[in-house]
Amino acid sequence: MxxxxxxxxxxxxxVTALEEIDLDVGPDGVLAVLGGNGAGKxxxxxxxxxxxxxxxxxxxxxxxRFRDERIDRLDPAEIVRRGVVAVPExxxxxxxxxxxxxxxxxxxxxxxxxxxxxxxxxxAELFPVLAERxxxxxxxxxxxxxxMLAIGRALMSGPDLLLLDEPSLGLAPQMVGRIARIVGxxxxxxxxxxxxxxxxxxxxxVADTAVVLEVGRVxxxxxxxxxxxxDDVQRLYxxxxxxxxxxxxxxxxxxxxxxxxxxxxxx
Amino acid sequence: xxxxxQLVLNGLGKGAVYxxxxxxxxxxxxxxxxxxxxxxxxxxxxxxxxxxxxxxxGWPGAAVLGIVSAAVAALxxxxxxxxxxxxxxxxxxxxxxxxVDVIVTEEVVRRLGNxxxxxxxxxxxxxxxxxxxxxFRTQLVALIVGAVLxxxxxxxxxxxxxxxxxxxxxxxxxxxxxxGIRSSRVTATAWLLAGALAGVAVLFMATQDxxxxxxxxxxxxxxxxxxxAAILGGLDSTAGAVVGGLVVGLTEALxxxxxxxxxSKSAVFxxxxxxxVFRPSGLFGTRELSRV
Numbered sequence: 001m002x003x004x005x006x007x008x009x010x011x012x013x014x015v016t017a018l019e020e021i022d023l024d025v026g027p028d029g030v031l032a033v034l035g036g037n038g039a040g041k042x043x044x045x046x047x048x049x050x051x052x053x054x055x056x057x058x059x060x061x062x063x064x065r066f067r068d069e070r071i072d073r074l075d076p077a078e079i080v081r082r083g084v085v086a087v088p089e090x091x092x093x094x095x096x097x098x099x100x101x102x103x104x105x106x107x108x109x110x111x112x113x114x115x116x117x118x119x120x121x122x123x124a125e126l127f128p129v130l131a132e133r134x135x136x137x138x139x140x141x142x143x144x145x146x147x148m149l150a151i152g153r154a155l156m157s158g159p160d161l162l163l164l165d166e167p168s169l170g171l172a173p174q175m176v177g178r179i180a181r182i183v184g185x186x187x188x189x190x191x192x193x194x195x196x197x198x199x200x201x202x203x204x205x206v207a208d209t210a211v212v213l214e215v216g217r218v219x220x221x222x223x224x225x226x227x228x229x230x231d232d233v234q235r236l237y238x239x240x241x242x243x244x245x246x247x248x249x250x251x252x253x254x255x256x257x258x259x260x261x262x263x264x265x266x267x
Numbered sequence: 268x269x270x271x272x273q274l275v276l277n278g279l280g281k282g283a284v285y286x287x288x289x290x291x292x293x294x295x296x297x298x299x300x301x302x303x304x305x306x307x308x309x310x311x312x313x314x315x316x317x318x319x320x321x322x323x324x325g326w327p328g329a330a331v332l333g334i335v336s337a338a339v340a341a342l343x344x345x346x347x348x349x350x351x352x353x354x355x356x357x358x359x360x361x362x363x364x365x366x367v368d369v370i371v372t373e374e375v376v377r378r379l380g381n382x383x384x385x386x387x388x389x390x391x392x393x394x395x396x397x398x399x400x401x402x403f404r405t406q407l408v409a410l411i412v413g414a415v416l417x418x419x420x421x422x423x424x425x426x427x428x429x430x431x432x433x434x435x436x437x438x439x440x441x442x443x444x445x446x447g448i449r450s451s452r453v454t455a456t457a458w459l460l461a462g463a464l465a466g467v468a469v470l471f472m473a474t475q476d477x478x479x480x481x482x483x484x485x486x487x488x489x490x491x492x493x494x495x496a497a498i499l500g501g502l503d504s505t506a507g508a509v510v511g512g513l514v515v516g517l518t519e520a521l522x523x524x525x526x527x528x529x530x531s532k533s534a535v536f537x538x539x540x541x542x543x544v545f546r547p548s549g550l551f552g553t554r555e556l557s558r559v
Contacts, residue, residue: 054441080447092442094435096553105435108428109447157447 001027001192002048002084002161006062007072009040009047017043017057018216025161025209030183030193032207032224034200034237039213041196042089045163048194049086050076066161080109085159089166089196091150095139099130102138102149106156115158122189123152126182144175151182161192168199180206200237204228212237273400274520280406281477282516283413287468288493289500289508290420291461295341296502297437298457300357305344305364306465307490308371313337313466314473314482315375317386326388334466340371341462342455350451372487383481387474394476405476416467417509420460424505429456437503465490492519492532495539501552510550514538 007021018040025031035041046052048064050071064072071079094102103123110116124131127148133141138149147167154162164183168176180202187193187206197203203224204210210227212220220227227233288306295303313333321329344367349360385391390404424430432453436443444450472489473482480486496515500507518538523531542550 049445051441051444054444076444077447077449080445085447086445088442088445092439094438094442096438097431097434101431101434104428104431105443105448106446108432153446 001025001029001067002194003065004044004048004062005065007044007047007059007064008061009043009052009057010060011055011057016060016216018047018213021062021213021218023211023218023221025192025194027160027192028187028190029209030187030195030207030224032200032203032210033194033196033213034198034203034210034227034233035213035219036198038215040216041213042165043216044213045086045088045165045194045196047072048079048084049163050074050079051086051088077109080157080159081111083111083158083160084163085109085154085157085161086163087150087154087165087167089169091143091146093138093141093146093149093153095137097138098135099138099141099149100134102153103130103156106153109157111158116156119156119158123155126155126185127152144171144178147171147175147179148182151179151186155186155191159191161194162186163194163196165196166198167195168197168202176202200233204233269399270524273402274524275517276400276402276410277406278517278520279513280403280408280410280471280516281519282513283410283417284468284471284477284512285493285496285515286417286509286512287413287464288490289496289512290417290505291464292493292497293500293502293505293508294433294457294461294464296497297505298433298454299345299349299360301349301360301364302357302502303344303364303461304361305368305371306461306493307487308368308375309337309341309462309465310469310472310490311372311375311482311487312340313462314386314469314486315378317470318379318382318384318482321386321388330470333469334463337466337469338459338462341458341465345455345458350454372484376484379483383483383485385474385481387470387476390474390476392475403476405471405474409471409477412467412471416464421505429453433457492535495535499539499542499549501549503553504549504551507549507551 002025004021004023007018008016009018010016021044023031033041033044043057046055046057047059052058059072063070066082066084071082071084094105107116107119110119129145130149130152133145138146141149151167167179171179176199183193183195183206195203195207204227207224210222210224211218212233220232292303292306295301313336316336317329317333320332324332348363348367352360352363387405390408393404395402395404395407432448435446436448436450436453440450469486471477473486478485478489492515496511497508499514500511515535518534519531522534
């Protein structure tokens with residue numbers, strides 16, 4: 001459904017944030033995108049959702065197709081109308097507007113009124129708390145509730161592919177579990193998902209395929225279960241448990257060798 | 268007491284006109300983050316077309332044409348200049364609008380030549396007497412028209428899809444784009460609307476009652492009074508623009524009577540400064556409100 005080929009993204013003239021990225025998401029797939037700070041995860045989502053330009057970036061090479069149609073030259077509003085909707089990092093709810101108005105804003109990109117009505121029912125079912133808080137200003141919700149609102153708002157246009165940028169960031173562990181269940185449910189209802197996460201444990205549980213980005217390139221790719229079992233991912237992202245002092249030291253040495261460089265771009 | 272009531276009514280009438288102008292500034296500022304210094308020239312474009320066509324079309328037809336022209340002129344500034352300079356710093360864009368303002372104002376003044384025509388035919392220079400009060404008809408009509416338009420605007424802003432899209436975009440451009448909101452349409456509508464409001468305002472400004480002066484450089488100067496109105500209300504607050512307009516209208520009317528006519532123009536700016544000392548972002552301007 002989504003296919004990315006040879007994607008290269010630059011910020012300004014000289015900073016290359018992504019290089020030679022290839023990835024695919026099937027119609028009912030959940031793809032986890034893992035990687036540290038500055039690996040290019042958010043840049044990837046910006047490229048797919050068409051918001052690179054707002055950050056001074058541009059697609060320098062390669063292409064992004066959704067249902068066999070190129071979307072890398074469309075503006076964000078058109079991409080939403082094709083059925084690809086992103087939940088940006090840091091939630092970015094409209095803080096001064098009410099919960100109800102946030103959801104309404106989310107529905108403005110729906111292809112038809114029927115889609116919007118169906119989406120509204122789906123959001124009410126997934127997030128009963130949003131109905132309780134309908135008239136409250138979104139800025140006054142808790143972090144977890146804001147994340148639910150951000151996801152609910154994105155679902156209001158009835159997307160076929162949902163892009164989530166670090167939905168677990170800054171949330172209590174219990175809330176992270178809840179968001180993971182919700183992502184699973186959204187997927188079960190037939191929406192494909194791209195889940196960008198630093199919380200690899202959570203992401204690999206929900207996803208069926210995964211890629212690991214390092215400094216703008218795909219370092220590993222494969223079925224989520226396989227990646228979860230791989231030593232590299234265990235060591236770098238899942239905090240593998242050392243069984244002896246020597247092993248711990250060896251792992252520390254490995255981690256030092258594989259330390260990711262801090263990047264200059266906001267990734 | 269009667270004088271006071273009279274002043275308040277007339278002041279509110281003037282205030283309604285300033286409110287229409289200030290609301291225009293604020294709408295444009297919210298949509299594009301640009302302070303539109305060309306607002307005064309939109310006023311002149313609308314006024315000039317009323318003057319130029321009212322013999323041929325009759326006053327009502329000319330008034331409609333004036334309003335539409337001011338709206339179209341605003342849209343042209345946005346499409347041809349502001350939009351094409353995308354990526355430019357908003358301060359450069361503000362300077363750009365100053366350039367537009369100078370060109371348009373000089374051209375309109377040149378075309379007017381020695382004329383300084385009054386353009387408020389149906390209501391101008393016919394004061395109403397009731398209950399011992401003398402009220403300028405222009406100010407009264409302005410107050411009613413202002414109240415109707417401002418109420419209509421707030422209903423649209425609060426409840427329509429455009430209003431939701433506009434507020435969403437004003438708050439977070441990226442998130443709004445990610446919701447499928449077409450920023451270019453929202454922005455175009457904002458400029459159109461602001462231009463139309465300027466076109467309505469000038470129908471009351473170049474009158475015997477309002478300023479005692481006809482259309483000309485003076486009208487442009489009056490339009491500039493809407494700046495302090497928008498700023499003291501809070502440049503990003505639509506409600507603030509309306510309150511600011513009324514405060515400015517009242518300040519002008521009361522200080523002209525109780526202090527002196529000459530003082531009334533500076534009084535407006537004094538009030539603005541005093542308000543800004545205590546509330547730096549204006550009466551209703553927003554400081555950052557977020558919970559992370």
